[in-house]
Amino acid sequence: MGLPYVGGGQRYVQTLGRELIKNGFEVHWMYTKQPKRKKEELIDGINCHRINVPLGRKFFSFASIYPAYKLAKKVDILQFDTFYGGFGGWLPGKISGKPHILAVYEFFQELWNIMAKNKVQSIFYRAAEKYLANCPYSQFITISEYTKRRMINLGCDKKMIKVIYLGVDEKLFHPGYNQTFRKKYKLDKKIILGWTGRMNLSQSKNLPMLLKAFRIVKEKMPNVVLAFDGPDFHNLEPVIKENSLKIGEDVIYNGCTPRPELPTFYSSIDLYVCSSLSEGFGLSVVEAEACGKPIVCFEAGSLPEVVKDKKTGIVVKEKNEKAFSDAIIELLTNMEKREKYGKEAEKWSKFFNWEKTAKEHMEVYNKLSENFKR
Numbered sequence: 001m002g003l004p005y006v007g008g009g010q011r012y013v014q015t016l017g018r019e020l021i022k023n024g025f026e027v028h029w030m031y032t033k034q035p036k037r038k039k040e041e042l043i044d045g046i047n048c049h050r051i052n053v054p055l056g057r058k059f060f061s062f063a064s065i066y067p068a069y070k071l072a073k074k075v076d077i078l079q080f081d082t083f084y085g086g087f088g089g090w091l092p093g094k095i096s097g098k099p100h101i102l103a104v105y106e107f108f109q110e111l112w113n114i115m116a117k118n119k120v121q122s123i124f125y126r127a128a129e130k131y132l133a134n135c136p137y138s139q140f141i142t143i144s145e146y147t148k149r150r151m152i153n154l155g156c157d158k159k160m161i162k163v164i165y166l167g168v169d170e171k172l173f174h175p176g177y178n179q180t181f182r183k184k185y186k187l188d189k190k191i192i193l194g195w196t197g198r199m200n201l202s203q204s205k206n207l208p209m210l211l212k213a214f215r216i217v218k219e220k221m222p223n224v225v226l227a228f229d230g231p232d233f234h235n236l237e238p239v240i241k242e243n244s245l246k247i248g249e250d251v252i253y254n255g256c257t258p259r260p261e262l263p264t265f266y267s268s269i270d271l272y273v274c275s276s277l278s279e280g281f282g283l284s285v286v287e288a289e290a291c292g293k294p295i296v297c298f299e300a301g302s303l304p305e306v307v308k309d310k311k312t313g314i315v316v317k318e319k320n321e322k323a324f325s326d327a328i329i330e331l332l333t334n335m336e337k338r339e340k341y342g343k344e345a346e347k348w349s350k351f352f353n354w355e356k357t358a359k360e361h362m363e364v365y366n367k368l369s370e371n372f373k374r
Helices: 008-022 057-063 065-072 090-096 109-115 119-133 145-153 180-184 207-220 237-242 259-268 283-290 321-332 335-349 354-373
Strands: 028-032 040-043 046-051 078-081 100-104 139-142 161-163 191-196 224-229 251-253 271-274 295-298 313-316
Touching: 008 046, 008 078, 008 283, 008 354, 028 057, 028 065, 046 065, 057 065, 065 078, 065 090, 078 090, 090 100, 100 119, 109 119, 119 145, 139 145, 139 354, 145 161, 180 259, 191 207, 191 259, 191 283, 207 224, 207 237, 207 321, 224 259, 259 283, 271 283, 271 321, 283 295, 283 335, 295 321, 313 321, 321 335
Parallel strands: 028 046, 078 100, 100 139, 139 161, 191 224, 191 271, 224 251, 271 295, 295 313
Antiparallel strands: 040 046
């Protein structure tokens, strides 16, 4: 049960649902009602239930308590997702007597000090994360060891946490696609750095730093361009101009590419860059690896779990633009190393697959069901 917003969390719920259906499960998905959409609908075999949340998505957890309780009578397992889906999810589980799970993507904790709009908001979100880590769920699932450690630090019993990595669609993400992005923007002779995702100015994504690092790279290697794909590019436009970079020349915006076409973007770039100071998993990073692209990222969040330092990319320890730009230049000036890392990245990405993810979820579900029958 969660919210219909584009991102790793949505892909997790949708893809997991499809895999569970393949294995004979009946799947229901409850989320916020959208304009001009039916209240009940079957999508890809998933039973979608849309509920009204008059005060906005932050109140989804409270608005969904009674509908979740009614749905609990029809299902065997309840699973809720962070952030807003988890606050009251345990209540319908307790009342109905059904196993109830909280899937946790990422906790920011001290990063709220720089991410929040003010000190009050920072205190609230940090307290909310501590509350979620200590809610009386039957089981917690996290998508990385990093997130598990965060939860343990907040007081959660480590025996209650199961780490299950996300997967990548090997049939969709792989090398060999036509480099349509490169051809579209006439970048045949350019070296391309790539980034995908929602472009907000959240300190966790650290995009202003990425642009500063790129400017340093550009001064030493004028032939390099930085390409973005995803929503909300307008947020970056002032920061790009502040760094004396030109949109359409130095920085290329590819729009928000439909998911089936995204591998053509990855295939067109030479290096994928992830400047995040925290990631719950890093799905776009693994997708780029699956397309045979080496990675430059910080030693932050779960990124060292999905990028093998000096094997599939460079994991930068010092969190500043100079260290990040040095790592980029190291790979861009050494084609042999870049190609070697890219080949290893493709091999390593196969460790993360949705069939394995679904299998591990089913093991948790079956174990919980047996325990509740006793």
